[in-house]
Amino acid sequence: MNKEQIDIIGDNHISSNVDTPMRANAFEKSNDEKIKNIQHYFGKIMEELGLDLTDDSLSGTPYRVAKMYVKELFYGLNPENKPKLSVFENKYDYKKMLVEQNITIDSACEHHFLPITGHAHIAYIPKDKVVGLSKINRLVDYYSHRPQVQERLSLQILKDLQVTLNTEDVIVMINAKHLCVSSRGIKDKSSFTTTLEYGGCFKEKSFRDDFFKIINQKMI
Numbered sequence: 001m002n003k004e005q006i007d008i009i010g011d012n013h014i015s016s017n018v019d020t021p022m023r024a025n026a027f028e029k030s031n032d033e034k035i036k037n038i039q040h041y042f043g044k045i046m047e048e049l050g051l052d053l054t055d056d057s058l059s060g061t062p063y064r065v066a067k068m069y070v071k072e073l074f075y076g077l078n079p080e081n082k083p084k085l086s087v088f089e090n091k092y093d094y095k096k097m098l099v100e101q102n103i104t105i106d107s108a109c110e111h112h113f114l115p116i117t118g119h120a121h122i123a124y125i126p127k128d129k130v131v132g133l134s135k136i137n138r139l140v141d142y143y144s145h146r147p148q149v150q151e152r153l154s155l156q157i158l159k160d161l162q163v164t165l166n167t168e169d170v171i172v173m174i175n176a177k178h179l180c181v182s183s184r185g186i187k188d189k190s191s192f193t194t195t196l197e198y199g200g201c202f203k204e205k206s207f208r209d210d211f212f213k214i215i216n217q218k219m220i
């Protein structure tokens, strides 16, 4: 790929796959080994930029960045960190729409490694299974904490919930601001991006309209 193609893919935020592209040996090394290696390489990046790593303020930065990448920002790359989504029998026989909205999105763009921040709004119509509400937030947090493309993030959350809840009737909407759009490139500070993915009954307009009506109402 030449440099022009690399820029085009980044600025158009093109994603190649629903699954996050991972190496087969992604988790052969321990977290400590990864932190040690990233610390080394990030130090090199800082040195190339001309920074003096003997300065007290900068000397710990390579380690801080490495630890932040492995344990915080990108913990969601490792399937071992996936939250357990315990499901319960739908004993109430609740069969209407359940909406969990304004779930915080803290992610990073895989093309520039810059923050993506915003909110997810999710609804499903239970069949025989329901899930604890906070588990939906935890699932969003997990898939957000990897280098992402917003379209893929929406799809990964949707597909996971459809399997976990054993129903196609799920809708996922994400509104987010991309720092790589606001701080570089076009430098647009006000625009944000909305993605919408759904299946089952949400293919019908009336169900989507009900969902939009609910998420547009003011919070109590």
Ligand SMILES: [Zn+2]
Pocket (backbone or CB within 6 Å): 010, 013, 109, 110, 111, 112, 113, 114, 178, 180, 181
């Ligand atoms: Zn980007």
